[in-house]
Amino acid sequence: MSTRKTSLTDKQAKNGTSKYSLERCASVNEYYDVAFKVMLLGDSSVGKTCVLVRFKDGAFLGGNFIATVGIDFRNKVVDIDNLKVKLQIWDTAGQERFRSVTHAYYRDAQALLLLYDITSKLSFDNIRAWLTEVHEYAQKDVVIMLLGNKADMAAERVVKTEDGERLAKEYGVPFMETSAKTGVNVELAFLAIGKELKHRATQQQNEPKFQIHDYIEAQKHKSGCCGHM
Numbered sequence: 001m002s003t004r005k006t007s008l009t010d011k012q013a014k015n016g017t018s019k020y021s022l023e024r025c026a027s028v029n030e031y032y033d034v035a036f037k038v039m040l041l042g043d044s045s046v047g048k049t050c051v052l053v054r055f056k057d058g059a060f061l062g063g064n065f066i067a068t069v070g071i072d073f074r075n076k077v078v079d080i081d082n083l084k085v086k087l088q089i090w091d092t093a094g095q096e097r098f099r100s101v102t103h104a105y106y107r108d109a110q111a112l113l114l115l116y117d118i119t120s121k122l123s124f125d126n127i128r129a130w131l132t133e134v135h136e137y138a139q140k141d142v143v144i145m146l147l148g149n150k151a152d153m154a155a156e157r158v159v160k161t162e163d164g165e166r167l168a169k170e171y172g173v174p175f176m177e178t179s180a181k182t183g184v185n186v187e188l189a190f191l192a193i194g195k196e197l198k199h200r201a202t203q204q205q206n207e208p209k210f211q212i213h214d215y216i217e218a219q220k221h222k223s224g225c226c227g228h229m
């Protein structure tokens, strides 16, 4: 596996923290009922690593940008409907030169979070190319969610929320804007994916199908947030 598990550690080191390896060991034996693999995809610097760190640790990796090399992963166990669900989250390098490495992991993923940066038109335009790759390499029934990240950077925004919504609708995937910096919608994105996967895995025949779009909208209203920031 041509991974460099130090990629995040480098980022952490830049930020003066080094707790990751300890956490990883501590979580090895954490109890769970069911496990799913989730992959983060999108252009380099859209914020994949930061979104993952926000979800895992509730922290923001600010400072200098250090690109992920190859692929890295983190686990988090979350409670979903009284079940311990382990999300094994693969953080891929967005840079073109690592594409062949990441292709090898697509087929094992049960869900894909596809990110763009709301301050980068190019990263948004490239989403179609990412979706083409997804259709080529991923499982047919993979769960996909589109995330417009860096929603805190309102002054630099170049991609409108409606454009993200329109694209998501075109591909029939759920959408929300997130911020790894403020944390907005990050947990919701992972929990919605976890719920969808858990329902798929445990659903009884006569049970109503879980509606991920409805769940996301209901949670946004519950939190009193517009859901776009």
Ligand SMILES: Nc1nc2c(ncn2[C@@H]2O[C@H](COP(=O)(O)OP(=O)(O)OP(=O)(O)O)[C@@H](O)[C@H]2O)c(=O)[nH]1
Residues within 6 Å of the ligand: 042, 043, 044, 045, 046, 047, 048, 049, 050, 051, 061, 062, 063, 064, 065, 066, 067, 068, 069, 092, 093, 094, 095, 149, 150, 151, 152, 153, 178, 179, 180, 181, 182
């Ligand atoms: N303001 C703001 N900055 C962010 C946010 N998310 C990420 N960043 C910054 O964007 C830069 C890139 O973030 P990363 O998470 O390393 O990007 P990546 O998508 O993992 O990049 P690759 O590893 O090259 O694929 C860093 O400087 C982060 O601090 C966000 O939500 N808001």
